[in-house]
Amino acid sequence: MTTTFFCEYKPGLEGIPATKSSISHVDGNRGILEYRGIRIEELTAKGSFLETAYLLIWGRLPNQEELKGFQKEILYHRRIKYRIRDMMKCFPETGHPMDALQTSAAALGLFYSRRALDDPAYIRKAVVRILAKIPTMVAAFNQMRKGNDPIQPNDELDYASNFLYMLTERVPDPLAARIFDVCLTLHAEHTINASTFSAMVTASTLTDPYAVIASAVGTLAGPLHGGANEEVLVMLEEIGAVENVRSYVEERIANKQKIMGFGHRVYKVKDPRATTLQELAEELFKDTESDRYYEIALELEKVVEGELGAKGIYPNVDFYSGLVYRKLGIPSDLFTPIFAISRVAGWLAHWKEQIGVNRIFRPTQVYTGEHNALYVPMEER
Ligand code: SDX
Numbered sequence: 001m002t003t004t005f006f007c008e009y010k011p012g013l014e015g016i017p018a019t020k021s022s023i024s025h026v027d028g029n030r031g032i033l034e035y036r037g038i039r040i041e042e043l044t045a046k047g048s049f050l051e052t053a054y055l056l057i058w059g060r061l062p063n064q065e066e067l068k069g070f071q072k073e074i075l076y077h078r079r080i081k082y083r084i085r086d087m088m089k090c091f092p093e094t095g096h097p098m099d100a101l102q103t104s105a106a107a108l109g110l111f112y113s114r115r116a117l118d119d120p121a122y123i124r125k126a127v128v129r130i131l132a133k134i135p136t137m138v139a140a141f142n143q144m145r146k147g148n149d150p151i152q153p154n155d156e157l158d159y160a161s162n163f164l165y166m167l168t169e170r171v172p173d174p175l176a177a178r179i180f181d182v183c184l185t186l187h188a189e190h191t192i193n194a195s196t197f198s199a200m201v202t203a204s205t206l207t208d209p210y211a212v213i214a215s216a217v218g219t220l221a222g223p224l225h226g227g228a229n230e231e232v233l234v235m236l237e238e239i240g241a242v243e244n245v246r247s248y249v250e251e252r253i254a255n256k257q258k259i260m261g262f263g264h265r266v267y268k269v270k271d272p273r274a275t276t277l278q279e280l281a282e283e284l285f286k287d288t289e290s291d292r293y294y295e296i297a298l299e300l301e302k303v304v305e306g307e308l309g310a311k312g313i314y315p316n317v318d319f320y321s322g323l324v325y326r327k328l329g330i331p332s333d334l335f336t337p338i339f340a341i342s343r344v345a346g347w348l349a350h351w352k353e354q355i356g357v358n359r360i361f362r363p364t365q366v367y368t369g370e371h372n373a374l375y376v377p378m379e380e381r
Contacts, residue, residue, distance in 0.1 A: 009366050014265065018197060018361075023056055023349045024189045028266035033273065035189055036060070044276055049184035050074065050131075050159050053345035056189050057127055057352060070128075071158070077132035078153035078162070080104075081111055085140060085150060093145035097337045098221040100141040101134070102214050108133065109210035117206060117355050126209040127348050134213075134344050135159070138337040139166030160184060163341065167330065176328050179280050183324060186273045187317065187339050189346030191266070195220040199347040201361045203354040216347045217340050223260070226343070228318035229335040232261040233326065236293045236300075245299040249307055261319030262304055268312030277320035284327040294323055 010016055025034045033040040036055050043052050047061075054062045054070055062070060084107055091100050112129060116122040140150035143166075151166045160181035164172040172180070190196070198219035202212045220226035239248050252259050264271060285291050301315055322335050330338065 012265070018192050019200065019354070020357075021191070021350070021353060022059070023346070023353060024191050026191050026266050028264070028268050031267060031269040031272045031275075033190070040186065040272055041276065044182045044185050047185065048158075049181050049188065049342065049345075052185045052188050053131060053348075056345050056349040073128045074132045074159065075153075075155060077129050078136050080133050080136050080140065084108075084111070084137070085144075088137070088141055089144055091141065091144075093147075095145075096221075097138060097141055097145075097333050098217065098227070098340070101138055101337050101340060102217040102221070104137040104141070105130075105134065105210060105217055106214035107210075109208050109214075112210070113208070115206075115208045123352060127352070130209065130213055130344055130348060135163040135341045136166065138334065138341060139163060142167060142331070142334060164328070167334075172328075175283075179284065179324065180328060182276070182280060183321060183338070184342040186276055187321075187342035189343070189349060190317075194222075194225050195343065196346055196350050200350050200354050203351045204358055204361045206355065206358065209348070209351055212351050213344060213347055216343070220340055220343060221336060224258075226318070226336045226339040228260050228316075229322045229325075229339060230332050232319055233293070233322040233332045233335070235260050236296050236323075239296050239300070241292075242295050242299045245296060245303050249300070249303045253307060259300075259304055259308075259313075262308070262315055263313045264316045267314065267316065270314040271316045271319075273317040274315040274319050277317070277324055278315075281320050281323045281327065284324060291323075291327070293326070297323060 007016070023036065025037070026032070035043060035052060036059060038055070038061075043055075047055075050071055051062060051067055054067065084104060087107060088100065088104060091103070108129065112126070114122065136150075136153055143150045151169050153162050154165050154171070157165055157171065158177070158181075161172050161177040164176060164180055192200075195216040199212050199216035202215040203209075223231050239245055249259065281294060285294055297320065301319070304313060304315075321339075322332065325335050325338065326332065
């Protein structure tokens with residue numbers, strides 16, 4: 001029997017719609033990103049991360065009372081069970097925090113195993129638990145790998161400040177907290193990227209939301225996706241000085257190697273999130289002496305634009321974020337877990353959207369193997 005294909009095979013499913021969604025929109029030619037129709041620049045200037053998460057998940061901005069209630073629920077659920085902490089203590093301290101996060105996120109399913117996807121109260125509770133506990137788990141692993149007890153969440157602090165507090169046991173200054181909150185807002189959602197697609201595929205089997213988030217965390221970790229923010233810092237270190245930038249870029253291009261933090265499947269111009277992140281980096285650097293890495297990054301952007309701009313290769317979200325986090329004193333292997341803390345909002349929004357109109361994902365393939373091949377007995381091989 002021959003199978004008929006209605007569309008051409010596209011590696012990486014480029015340009016193939018995987019769903020209908022009203023959560024976010026990217027105009028890759030004009031460099032525009034909207035969450036529920038609102039420009040990202042509006043949200044970063046006027047809103048907060050939790051307000052954005054509410055918008056993404058429930059489809060509209062919360063009023064004052066709704067936001068207060070949401071913040072209160074999140075605050076109440078920020079602590080993690082001591083059994084989860086005990087489990088995390090057994091993780092090797094040399095393990096990557098993304099692996100620790102993926103394992104801990106999956107472990108939540110052991111504690112909250114009821115699966116009632118048609119019950120709005122269950123959905124609300126799962127959303128709140130995941131948003132509340134993911135930052136606590138990231139910070140707890142960071143303390144435990146240094147041999148310290150985790151720092152408990154501080155009920156006096158908002159979402160962004162509390163995470164920075166759990167990393168250091170110091171209340172962050174308001175500028176650092178605001179900038180961190182903007183970073184969370186910027187990373188919260190981005191249509192059908194690889195990790196969100198992974199979340200949707202997992203969700204489509206009607207499994208529990210903790211499995212959905214764990215699979216998305218695993219997908220985000222790769223260097224072609226969220227893991228690129230950590231790789232950018234490695235690259236800036238390797239380049240070492242502004243005068244080395246051109247030869248570095250030329251060598252990478254000649255060897256057909258990717259330059260981390262550049263290029264995007266959808267954007268053919270500079271990612272609008274990279275523009276905002278660059279502004280944040282400038283805000284952080286303005287009162288200090290010039291930062292060597294930032295200088296290298298600026299030169300890199302200029303040289304890559306000259307070499308690859310015609311191909312639509314410009315900085316993406318991962319290019320400037322690491323510079324901001326580094327300036328906030330955050331270790332580089334937490335950059336991708338921080339991306340996950342934020343992207344959880346988008347994953348949960350897509351989970352909720354998916355289960356509302358669910359059909360299991362089951363694409364097809366173009367088979368390239370043999371038919372009726374013979375089984376060769378072991379002694380004849
Ligand atoms: C994120 O999808 C999302 O929305 C993701 C994200 C989100 O918010 O969820 O925006 C977050 O994942 C950002 C991307 C982080 N990754 C990196 O910075 C890694 C470096 N960039 C790439 O490897 C690449 O650009 C991707 C993975 C981002 C996109 O891959 P595509 O769409 O499959 O593009 P491709 O690899 O097929 O490249 C197309 C052409 C090639 O040239 P030709 O062979 O056609 O001549 O562009 C070139 C590539 O060589 N190219 C690059 C390049 N990226 C693409 N050349 C040099 N350096 C690069 N970074």
